[in-house]
Amino acid sequence: MIDWKYLFRIAAVATAIALAALAVVPSFPARLSAENISPVASQGNEQIIRITAKRFEYMPNKIKLKKGVAVILNFTSLDRHHGFNCPGLGIRADIFPGQANNVRIVPQKAGTYEFHCDVFCGGGHEDMSGEIIVED
Amino acid sequence: MFNGMDRRDFLKLIGLGAAVIVMETGNFASAADKTIAQDTLTFLQLSDTHWGFSDPKINPDFAGTLKKAIAQINGMKSQPDFIMFTGDVTHTTDDPKERRKRMGEAREIIGSLKSKNIRMMPGEHDAGLDNGEAFQEYFGKTHYTFDYKGVHFIVVDNVSDPTSSIGDTQLQWLSAEMEKLDKDSRIVIFTHRPLFDLYPQWDWWTRDGAKAIDILTPYKNVVVFYGHIHQENHHMTGHIEHHAARGMLFPLPAPGSVPKRVQLPWDSTQPYRGVGFRSAVPKTDGYGYVLTEFPIIKA
Known part of the structure; x- marks a missing residue:
């Protein structure tokens, strides 16, 4: 006999744990500019954008965001220590293998913002870049 | 006498159709008009030689450009007091054995300079993948000081930490070194990366370059020479001058002038365009340096 109440309780607990994991107090030093970023706590319903770093690329390397809409950038590295630096949006993060890092942002200004790896990682380091496009 | 640029050397360069610019911290002047006391300090800055780089589309003479520069320097009537290499002596490689091979080859080529007073420091291509281990084996310390003819020189390593940082330990060392000096001492800082937010x-x-600039700012007579960006750039943070040198192998675009920071391709109509080295001579009023840019001359 299935105990539906018990199953619902387990599902509720699992959901709460998952949301808590996404409650994004950035787990790395992130520089947040007052102009473009709202460094407020996660509301739990943001879109999560997974960004994978490996020598010498980010996947994806073009990220489209909506002005004023909160998202969580979820960083992981497949090989070694990389950086994520987007000076136009005031975001910088260290990305280590086996360690997911999250940052919540609310872009406040439309535009194209370049990002790049700022931790020297070898011969193609200078090419490791991408852009965040914030649309109205 | 070699003083920034020997007059005959200069005329020879002009005769070869080379473009030479002499800059006196903001004021452009003719090299031939310069008269500099013979006992004046003169040093050369060579940067970003990238030994081991081998893309012929960017520089088909990748194995010969440094040797040409050395031949030019050795051919000068008088030799500089010292020659400073401001990093990226070698082009990066993942293979530690190959890295050391490149270091050894570069050391041998540089050793053919007539002047034996050579000062080295790393760029991120030399030191960023092994925290400067191979570089130190071949060229010694990555941060140090020395004095010459009344000028105090400080070499600051902002590349052995791959996060483009000087680091608190070295900043404390820098602070302690500065505290030994009078506020009006003549001080030159050599770094690879710009200390300020160029781009x-x-x-x-x-x-953490701003922390270094904060340490330097109380001193009246500080000039920073750096490399990394493969082009001349002259900038002030307060009263501190920052002068970037050309690279020795290929130029890079002006900061932010194009969407991507890519090496500028070789132009066969203007070989060695945008590459070269420079001399620096303290101005006679005691502040700033007369900079002379030397292009690479096709042998």
Whole structure:
């Protein structure tokens, strides 16, 4: 006999744990500019954008965001220590293998913002870049 | 006498149709008009030789450009007091054995300079993947000081930490070194990366460079020479001058002038365009330096 109440309780607990994991107090030093970023706590319903770093690329390397809409950038590295630096949006993060890092942002200004790896990682380091496009 | 540029050397360069610019911290002047006391300090800055780089589309003479520069320097009537290499002596490689091979080859080529007073420091291509281990084996310390003819020189390493940082330990060392000096001492700082935020979008900065500038700012007579960006750039932070040198192998675009920071391709109509080295001579009023840019001359 299935105990539906018990199953619902387990599902509720699992959901709460998952949301808590996404409650994004950035787990790395992130520089947040007052102009473009709202460094407020996660509301739990943001879109999560997974960004994978490996020598010498980010996947994806073009990220489209909506002005004023909160998202969580979820960083992981497949090989070694990389950086994520987007000076136009005031975001910088260290990305280590086996360690997911999250940052919540609310872009406040439309535009194209370049990002790049700022931790020297070898011969193609200078090419490791991408852009965040914030649309109205 | 070699003083920034020997007059005959200069005329020879002009005769070869080479473009030479002499800059006196903001004021452009003719090299031939310069008269500099013979006992004046003169040093050369060579930067970003990238030994081991081998893309012929960018520089088909990748194995010969440094040797040409050395031949030019050795051919000068008088030799500089010292020659400073401001980093990226070698082009990066993942293979530690190959890295050391490149270091050894570069050391041998540089050893053919007539002047034996050579000062080295790393760039991120030399030191960023092994925290400067191979570089130190071949060229010695990555941060140090020395004095010459009344000028105090400080070499600051902002590349052995791959995060473009000087680091708190070295900053404390820098602070302690500065405290030994009078506030009006003549001080030259050599770094690879710019200490200020030249263009962080292209990683043309030092993450904790502002802390170094804060340490330097109380001193009246500080000039910073750096490399990394493969082009001349002259900038002031307060009263501190920052002068970037050309690279020795290929130029890079002006900061932010194009969407991507890519090496500028070889132009066969203007070979060695945008590459070269420079001399620096203290101005006679005691502040700033007369900079002379030397292009590479096709042998």
